[in-house]
Amino acid sequence: MKIHETGVAAPSEIHFHTPSEQARQLFFYPLCTGHFFCKKNYCVRRTSYDSFLVLYVACGKGYFEQGGKYLPLKAGSLLLVDCYLPHHYGTEDEWEIYWLHFDGPLARRYFELCTAGPVFPAGETANAARYLRQVFNMFHLRARINEALLSRHIVDLVTELLVYRTPEQGIARNASMIDGVIGYMREHVSEPLPIEMLAARVCVTPYHFIRLFKSETGLTPHSYLIRLRVDLAKYLLKTTDLPLKEIADHTGFCSAGNLCTAFHRATGATPQTYRLQKKE
Structure with missing residues (x-):
């Protein structure tokens, strides 16, 4: 789908999904997902967007702000955000990002379990990024949308983050x-x-x-x-x-x-x- 956001350059893509009632009741489900190539004036500032966001920095660097905290985002890092709260992110340089807005009956519980902080550093996010791209690619490749399979990819993604947050001996x-x-x-x-x-x-x-x-x-x-x-x-x-x-x-x-x-x-x-x- 053509992008109209300021600072988003070609060949960026965005895909939207309207989950079925069954998915809303049983599954983790995507609301929208994208692969963006962003210029230095790209910025998102919201008071609320009813979902949770996973954002992976494939290249470049950016930043994230929420609750008065400013956090840098480097290439290879991954961000997990509660978008029900005010939030702000973008890039002052340039970056390439994959991202996913998702929700589900257990999404908040998973979020609470796997966030001691919203940023997961580079070197620990490869598997989670792979699951994120699998969700994106189901839309990018125009594959038949299987909501159970989408849910599995999202569960795998957040489980990977949960495992990372609790590795202490x-x-x-x-x-x-x-x-x-x-x-x-x-x-x-x-x-x-x-x-x-x-x-x-x-x-x-x-x-x-x-x-x-x-x-x-x-x-x-x-x-x-x-x-x-x-x-x-x-x-x-x-x-x-x-x-x-x-x-x-x-x-x-x-x-x-x-x-x-x-x-x-x-x-x-x-x-x-x-x-x-x-x-x-």
């Missing part, structure tokens, strides 16, 4: 520790699993263990264990005719009363009701 080590504990909990779900014993397996204090566990899973160890036990009870109720006392023994609740209390609190139904519903 300490974070990876904590995740590995908690994954090991969760594996142990699954294998020994019918046994008593006191916090002190689980914390000792990873050589930290119970207090520190609870903090680490909740940071990684969003739940306390006790709440996570109850969820594991209730999920196993659901499976046994659906697939066996075991009496409640035996199911309680298999799931670590020890008594039918404890099983019924925990099951009702988690699901809103009694084990007996759940079993009858699944057999209808």
Whole structure:
């Protein structure tokens, strides 16, 4: 499509997309994407543009401003912006950029997870830039627009940025520790699993263990264990005719009363009701 923006030179391209209702409800979806060759007077200043922006600097340099902060953008760097807020970017030199405005039901959550700052430096953005170009090329090559495939490319892009934002050895080590504990909990779900014993397996204090566990899973160890036990009870109720006392023994609740209390609190139904519903 022909470009009418000041400072945008040939052979720049822009493509717009109107997502289906299904895409709006289920997918990440593009609103517009482009490949621009810009002169030194190129500037974008908006109070709002309801979407999130990924911008990759293929060549040249530019800048980004938001919330009173001015950030330079070098060749190879990538920018991720919440365009629901006022923002300003452009070039005082010249640059070549690929960009994508996108949104989706989970877009804000992804954005919040992967932005400690909006600029991703050169040398760490090659894969994300590749996914960005794949979205652009679906329009550039006039390929059949497959919204599920577009969504996958965008998910791959933002996931790449999310992975970049959390590479620290300490974070990876904590995740590995908690994954090991969760594996142990699954294998020994019918046994008593006191916090002190689980914390000792990873050589930290119970207090520190609870903090680490909740940071990684969003739940306390006790709440996570109850969820594991209730999920196993659901499976046994659906697939066996075991009496409640035996199911309680298999799931670590020890008594039918404890099983019924925990099951009702988690699901809103009694084990007996759940079993009858699944057999209808």
